[in-house]
Amino acid sequence: MKFERWIRNHTNHLTVITGILIVAGLGAKWLGAAAFSQWLLAIASVIAAIPVVINAIEALRYKTISIELLVSIAVIGAFIIQEYAESAVVTFLFLFGSYLENKTLAKTRQSIKKLTEMAPTTANVVQPDGSVSEEDVDFLDEGDVVLVKTGGQVPVDGTIVSGAGYVNEASITGEAKPVKKQVGEAVFSGSLLTNGTVQIEATKVGDETTFAKIIELVEEAQDAKSPAEKFIDRFATYYTPAVLVLALLVWLFSQDFKLAITVLVLGCPGALVIGAPVSNVAGIGNGANHGVLIKGGDVMATLAKVDTFVFDKTGTLTRGETTVSAYRQYGNAPAVLPLVAKVEQQSDHPLGKAIIDYAADHAEQVAVPQIEQVATIKGQGLVATLENGEQLLVGNLRLLTANQVLITKEQEAAMRELQQAGSSTVLVALNAKLVALIGVADQIRPEVATQLGVLRNLGAQQLIMLTGDNQATAQAVGDQLGLDRVEAELLPEDKLTIVKELQAAGHKVAFVGDGINDSPSIATADIGIAMGGGTDVAVETSDVVLMRSDFAELVHGYGLAQKTMANLRENITIAILTVGFLLVGLMLGYIYMASGMLVHEGSILVVIFNAMRLLKYQVKKPKLDADQVNSTNNVLQSK
CATH class of the missing domain: 1.20.120 (Four Helix Bundle (Hemerythrin (Met), subunit A))
Structure with a gap:
């Protein structure tokens, strides 16, 4: 009407x-x-x-x-x-x-408003004849090429096909420091080109972009209800009719119509109904502003109860920026290293990238056999079939053992030496014979050791690392970080089994991984946390996304969840005490309708302002001493 x-x-x-x-x-x-x-x-x-x-x-x-x-x-x-x-x-x-x-x-809800205001609305589309026309982003298609100049917003998810520049990705990662982007590199909708001119081929447009999904995620999270909210909703469903019945009984027994009407007014559970959702909304908004996307009240409540954090190693506890620390070849074949690099191009594993980069700098320019087929053996490595029928194995000891490749005592000692120095080992076998041993080292994130200490202070009882890497390398990382438990040489299903065992033992488990390889464990854990960097898989599969892949975000999210749940309990207490005070005051005669309503509305404002304190919440930043800085900068580097 x-x-x-x-x-x-x-x-x-x-x-x-x-x-x-x-x-x-x-x-x-x-x-x-x-x-x-x-x-x-x-x-x-x-x-x-x-x-x-x-x-x-x-x-x-x-x-x-x-x-x-x-x-x-x-x-x-x-x-x-x-x-x-x-x-x-x-x-x-x-x-x-x-x-x-x-x-x-x-x-x-300012976090939502800020995000939506960042969303681009138009794009400069490069036409087939080279001209440029401005179009609404809603009419863009995958494959369109858009032009972005200095100061312009990137309107699509895509790949740079021309030009270079510095991109501020704060809307995606929360990190305002510009990142240099060149041809072939990915950029995200909503980011800002601070310097340069680029042409971008769209791979995702409109609601399918990472930025649009982030906005949708935060909106859904702020609307999702926690267990406390769900309970209060059920409570209010029965409470409100109960107040009506109570007022009727008061009138029937006292014949005081004014008193019955006053009971109706003062019995309104306003602060109780608003207290829980406003705490969750404020907490989720704070997280979004700090690069921590928490998917709703249920997740917030569960995260606050987590007592065991389980971590993947590569790309989570470590930078994932691996380099070859040692290369030992057995035999005189000159084509081993370039052949291994060619096979590793079929894989996206961080160790493979390190070998490819190393081969580009050290391998001789020689002809190598064509590769007919490459198969990935989960948890073991790669099996390549060459054009001449030979078989090349590139992986760990488990792969060689499964294919009946024997190694000598000297080779085994060399492998153990590299592992004890903190390097992962890649074994290369050609025709059932070991032909190369490659050591690859990864650096621990410099902030991890200190942030893990803060997690303990916030209530984490167990810090566990699960990795497919060898035991010696994994233990080197575990010792450096002071982890409670280290499990190595695991397949994805082995990690999943351990997560289930921890849950069966009564622990609330959070699994922290990259959101892709560890997706079974992330999905099974009570809370799945993705060191996501804003990728699609991270946003969609986990409960919590750390947009900058920064451990400080993990600590902030954990502390924020605990603070939010404490704030929610405070609000519920304030609401219940207010109703009790009003009803007692009504019976004793010192509360009347208007004054009671004033107290009632005042209690609603109190719980709202109490919740708004969450918007300013921050975990106290720990300080790294000189010894910590030096030790974390030098771990896992082979001499």
Whole structure:
């Protein structure tokens, strides 16, 4: 109805008018114009009651007994007993409280507003004839090439096909430091080109872009309810009718109609209903502003209870930026290293990239056999079939053992020496004979050791690393970081088994990985945390996404979840104590309708302002001493 829409659009104006009429009515009463005062207060009551009654009727259409219904009945009752001042003040306070509630809630959703404001709306599309035309981003297609100049926003997810520049990816990763991007590198919608000119071929457009999915994720997260909220919803469903019954009983037994109406007003569970969701919304908003995407109230509540963190190694505890630390070849074949590099091009494993880079700098330019087929053996390595029928194995000791490749004691000692120095080992066998041993080293993230200490201080009882790497290398990392348990040489299903064992032992488990290779464990753990860097898989498969892949974000998210749940409990306590205070005060005679409504609305503001403290939450940053800096900078580097 047009009338209802008009009332909803002008509720704030009606609130102001009601306030003016109340002041005028009370002033007229003070001046002795009692009849005129009653008229003014009655008009104020009617004006303020209209939006309240409309909301109550709307709720009844959906078979819901709302707080507005209680207030509406109370106002009607006040009119019957001609308590116009009471009804005017009650409705005004209710509307004014709703106004303040909406304003303060809007502040907790600033993260969404900031994100949506960053979303690009137009794009400069390069036409087949080389000309450029501005088009709405909604009309872009995959494969379109867009031009972005200095100061412009990237409108699509895509790959740079021409030019170079520095890109600020704060909207995706939360990191404002510009990153250099060149031809062939990926860029994300919503990021800002701070310097340079590039042409980008679109791989994802519109709602499919990473940026759009992040916005959708945060919106869904802020709407998702925690267990406490779900309980309160069920509680309110029965509580509100109970208040109506209580008010009826009070009237039947006391014959005091005014007292019954006052019970209706003071029994409204406003602070209880708003207290839990506002805490979750504020907490999730804080996380989004710090690069931690927490997928809803359920996740927040579970994360706060986590006592065991399980980590993948490569790319999680370590940088994932591996380099070849040693290369030992057995035999005189000159084509071994370039052949291995060619096979590794079929893999996206970090160790493979290190070997490819090393071969580009050290391998001789010689002809190598064509590769007919490459098979990936999960948890072991690669098996390549060459054009001449020979078989090349590139992987770990398990792969060689499965293919009956024997190694000498000297080769075994060399492998053990590399592992003890902190290097992962890649074994290369040609025709069932070991022909090369490659040591690859990875660096521990410099901040990890200190941040793991903060996790312990926040309540983490166990810190565990699960990796497919060899035991010696894994133990070197575990010793450096002071981990409670290190399990190595694991297949993905082995990691999954250990996660399930920890859960069966009664632990709340969070698995922290890259969101791709460890997806079974991330999905099975109570909380899956992706060191995602904004990738699609990370955003979609995990419960929590650390957008910068920064351990400080992990610590912030864990501390934030605990703080949010504590804040939620505080709000529920405040709400319950307020209702108790009002009902006791009503029975003892020191609380009346208007004063009780003032306390009631005040309690709603208290829980909102209490929740808003979460928006400023930050974990105290630990300081690295000189010894920690030096040790973390030098770990896992082979001499």
